[in-house]
Amino acid sequence: MSRTTPPRPLDVEAFFPELAEHRGTATRLHPRPGGPTAADSSVGGPLRWPADEPWPVCGEFHGVGEGRRPADVRRLRRLLSALGDRPRTERELVLIAELGRLHRMPDPLAPVPLIALAQLYRRDVPDLPPGPDGCDLLQVFWCPFETHGPGRYERELVLRWRRSAEVGRVLAAAPEPPVVGSEHLLPEPCVLHPQRVVVHQFAGLLPEGLCARLDAWDEANEAAARAAGTRPVDYQEDLSIPPGWRVGGFASWHATDPYPVDCPVCGTAMRLLLVIDSSEAGGGSWAPVEDRGGPVEWSSCPTWVQIGDLCELNVFDCPADPAHPPRWCIQ
Ligand SMILES: [Zn+2]
Ligand SMILES: [Zn+2]
Structure with missing residues (x-):
């Protein structure tokens, strides 16, 4: 629609x-929630990313790197929307607490895969200007932690432009960070x-x-x-x-x-x-x-x-x- x-x-x-x-x-x-593919413009959908190109990472130190596991965040969202407003059972309350638990990065010094936030094809978005050298696809990433910059409270945002026709084999599954510093940085797949x-x-x-x-x-x-x-x-x-x-x-x-x-x-x-x-x-x-x-x-x-x-x-x-x-x- x-x-x-x-x-x-x-x-x-x-x-x-x-x-x-x-x-x-x-x-x-x-x-809006949906099942976008790499061929679609999307928020939180799979990117048209070349299978042989390294996925972007953030190499900054994020402290102990504490946060929630992406799979837990997604499961909790499903659960809460299925439960709606009705009172929770004891078992559901335990599960909600478990899925909200904080975990630490296995290795706080390891580079963290960025989160794919959005990709926009110029053919879909009339106000998207051309990228450098005729690029027609904008891919937007951010770091799953908001602890950058001198005050250590800034986010890290990365833009990548590419020519969509030049992407051969597309990466099947994007790497994900082990934990995200805030669940609000993890987008749900949405079609545009x-x-x-x-x-x-x-x-x-x-x-x-x-x-x-x-x-x-x-x-x-x-x-x-x-x-x-x-x-x-x-x-x-x-x-x-x-x-x-x-x-x-x-x-x-x-x-x-x-x-x-x-x-x-x-x-x-x-x-x-x-x-x-x-x-x-x-x-x-x-x-x-x-x-x-x-x-x-x-x-x-x-x-x-x-x-x-x-x-x-x-x-x-x-x-x-x-x-x-x-x-x-x-x-
Ligand atoms: Zn300039
Ligand atoms: Zn970072």
């Missing part, structure tokens, strides 16, 4: 024609339902005068809606940037003030490549038509990936050379 974003509740450019200069497009990915939508620049990055007029307009809309007992239409909530996993468009800077994101190699202003979001729920007017009234978990967090406390991870790449390393920020 495809996913359809409903039309915006109103045409904001009819009220603010100058917003046309700050219009863009983004491709909403709408990940890419859909391109029109977006508008984050309010705080619009020209000052326009931003002030939009603020005043939002306030007037809110007062009118309160008087009428209806839901107000809001620029940031409804008309600029959708929630959920997406490619391209504009970054939302709702948690910090916007700051410049420049390429660490060449200094070029970077572009938003991918947004990894904790949830598509609370999407309000952005909620896909097909998900309305459906099971909550499908539209809330089908990937099981969570960024902090329901935040999103904005991944930027260098438009001058997509082979330059990415940067990211959490919002």
Whole structure:
């Protein structure tokens, strides 16, 4: 089933024609549980990875490397969704505790296989820019631990571009880390339902005068809606940037003030490549038509990936050379 974003509740450019200069497009990915293959774009699915190429690893020291075993995490997810809200039996409680137990890396000094987070084919995702040298397939990995960088609380994200036609024999089974530092880093296999939508620049990055007029307009809309007992239409909530996993468009800077994101190699202003979001729920007017009234978990967090406390991870790449390393920020 495809996913359809409903039309915006109103045409904001009819009220603010100058917003046309700050219009863009983004491709909403709408990940949903499924059985993707290496030939598909996916979150948490098998990658089209050459059988004879080493799988990427993280060589950083992660302390004792304590975490949960991937198989335990998956089994517990199955169990909890099968149990639903009903009271647990004694036996089930024991099993839940056992599957939630922490284990240590057998060898904390050994390199850790990265987790395959997503792969995106350009043919599926209209807003995915071309990779270096005509690459058409983006593969996204991260380390199963969040203990990198000087403060030892940063994540490690790796992007690999490749030409899909050049991959011969595909790796049958990807190596997995023995434990994951957080279950929120382990995605469930999801198929994608890419859909391109029109977006508008984050309010705080619009020209000052326009931003002030939009603020005043939002306030007037809110007062009118309160008087009428209806839901107000809001620029940031409804008309600029959708929630959920997406490619391209504009970054939302709702948690910090916007700051410049420049390429660490060449200094070029970077572009938003991918947004990894904790949830598509609370999407309000952005909620896909097909998900309305459906099971909550499908539209809330089908990937099981969570960024902090329901935040999103904005991944930027260098438009001058997509082979330059990415940067990211959490919002
Ligand atoms: Zn690592
Ligand atoms: Zn660069």
